[in-house]
Amino acid sequence: MKEQTSPDSPLADLCRQRGLKLTGQRRTIAFVLSDSDDHPDVEELYRRAVAVDSRISIATVYRTVRLFEENGILQRRDFGGGRARYEVADGDHGDHYHLIDADSGKVIEFENAELDALLDTIVQQMGYGLVTTRLSVVGRKKAKTRGGN
Amino acid sequence: MKEQTSPDSPLADLCRQRGLKLTGQRRTIAFVLSDSDDHPDVEELYRRAVAVDSRISIATVYRTVRLFEENGILQRRDFGGGRARYEVADGDHGDHYHLIDADSGKVIEFENAELDALLDTIVQQMGYGLVTTRLSVVGRKKAKTRGGN
DNA sequence: TTGTATAATGCGAAAGATTATCAATTGCAA
């Protein structure tokens, strides 16, 4: 008789690899995260998790998100607005950056090797080793056609 | 008979130029800000302001800091830690960036024209005009000498 | 499988930063 409420997911496996106890709630939150390709805040994660398994409290989402971040499974982002937002940590490949549409708030990801290198060089020249880069740019869509949307 | 508690300052002049009513509290906060070359949070600004003129409440510091930011006089910074930090807005010259020492928390400013240009180019190529750059890097001091401090 | 030690959860309270409320005060234009 199966009782498992949420399927396993890549993040659930990561959980095990880190030796974290895999509770039903964590499995559900891991599933929701694996299934997301945006940058939800805790409130939004909670909504998505409850839709999968209603036996979850927001306190556990807060706790799990923190645990996952401490274990390198999640990355916390700050796009302003006063609440933390989360996404699955980049694997091996380089970090990515975020462009926020000033009008819509939409978040657009981008990678740029030159930027990676330049930041590293700058920090090196200042006598430091680069630990973390916190970068997001806010932009406004250029009107390509007159009277454009 | 003079009653003016705080001297005028570059920021106080800016206040007038923007048509903002120049109250005693604002003059004091403007003076404190002009006098600072670091990145104080509101609590710290409050301390410094009270040292100059005790007739100031923290609510007014919050209000003033917000007003100044909305008027381009101040820039709000987020170095993590949950509280906003402030500094006088860069005048004409380009923005600067911040390197945070991972161990001491010390904030080191730097400018880099190549970085300015690269960010602008990247955003342009994505079809946007650059509005704001939010960038800070965390670094750890390289040991230059063995056994170094 | 069953039992147990331990870690995790749910719920509400607490904390910490910032904003809102509102009566009293003040800057400033007339």
Added chain:
DNA sequence: TTGCAATTGATAATCTTTCGCATTATACAA
């Protein structure tokens, strides 16, 4: 100097996140 809208101080409210603690579930050994 007056008048009045804008600002202030004190404090309550709000918002996000963390804590405390009794209850429950997981991992693991018997």
